[in-house]
Amino acid sequence: GLRNGEIWLAFQPQWDFRLNRISGAEALIRWNHPERGPIRPDEFILQAERAGRIDTLTYWVIEQAISAHAALSVGDPLFQMSINLSGQMVDKPSLVSNFSEIVRRRGIDARRLTVEVTETSGVQNRPAARHNLSQLRAMGFRLSIDDFGTGEASLSYLAELPSDELKLDRRFVSAITTCSRNRTIVSSTIGLAHALGQVVVAEGIEDEETFHMLRSMDCDHAQGYWIGRPVPLAELVSRCSETGRSISAAFRDC
Template identity: 45%
Template sequence: MADLKGNLRKALDNSDLSLYYQPQVNLQQDTLSGCEALVRWNHAQLGWIRPDVFIPVAEQSDLIDNLTYWSINVALREWLQFCGKAPPKAIAINLSAKLLQSPEVVDLVTRAMNIWGADPGTLVLEVTESAMMSDPQVALHTLFALHEMGITLSIDDFGTGYSSLAYLKKLPVDELKIDKSFVHQMAENKQDRKIVQTIIDLAHNLDMSVVAEGIENRQILDMLVGMGCDYGQGFYIGRPMAMADLPAWEKKSSWKNPEVIPA
């Protein structure tokens, strides 16, 4: 772990990390609604190192603040360049469990937004149920501060954690993201379909939108559209890709894109 921590520190100092972007679409309007930014690390000697390997190392050390700040800055810079004169779409970034418990996260996000002159409505911060429940009071304070800035808050992997409905109703959350474990087998598994429909109905009753991840074929996508799901992402729509590849994907994509605003 010590070696990996040292390598990660060097990677951050030398900008050797990169972001990949997975498209998200509005399922009811057939439009590109945004992307989720995902950190990738291609080490010169070790090759690709999985996020589930190096993210915990960052969280267990003093590197998670730097990694998150780097991610937000790079995502906003690249995303705003990609959007150009088109109406701004949403860029989603994962917020780590450790950072959610830190009062510094609000200043960190504020600095990044100010550097790039980004509209707060452009940024979506995804947090997991388990991250919020590790210290609910601190998490709640942080989430309210971010929400007051106008940032969209999303509960990632919803349905796999253990938050209560009593707690959920107190959260300043705008979006529930259905975990892919429920989406993958929807066509074959009646219970998964019921769970997905229940989450969609719950979110809408609480005035939240819903994102389904893990859409891998047209059948699943059509089922989600029929259930009233708002947004979706998955390999059927688009795999995570480097920013350099995103314009080509957008050009050949079947998803309609917002019109460019004249100069």
């Protein structure tokens, strides 16, 4: 897939409630197979892990994400780029040295890159993974716990895994306008994260009412189709330029 140019990155914008503008994006890997069509990322990432190719895929993603950051950070040097690490990749002994070499060679400030690991990956129970993530954080990378609230040990993640950001899973966020229990869970989690010095990204924002409710809860960042769909780099750069990084109907239609 990589050799044939079938694998590419889409970028989904992230909204900053404090700055009232797009201030970051998540790099999302895609594969358009010539015969099977689009293949789900979780499917081909699992295949890459089983085939021993996850290293190659991961380092390709970070290289592409850094190139994208250069384009998206024009006019906004603090623009944040998020990339995902698979549970298997986090354990790799060479992870830290390779990431260090890449950011040195590319001349990017590691603080502009956020590494996302899912709560369900169980990295908090693996010493090698915890060590690697701590080392990346010491180098300046921001660490984000993705899909927070979906695993069996959410609070243990906060206690045992140093992180900078929590991403609230869409299953909680999407129902805050209709379910009082979800509102309480989301509001309380935001408060807890802030008390621990972390920022909160809410995923799955698909309507204006949810967006404004999250703002009232003092959420830090928002991501979802109402903000903008994942699109190729050139399209996101164009939309950011056209809208001044604000939300508009044109931006959401991208």
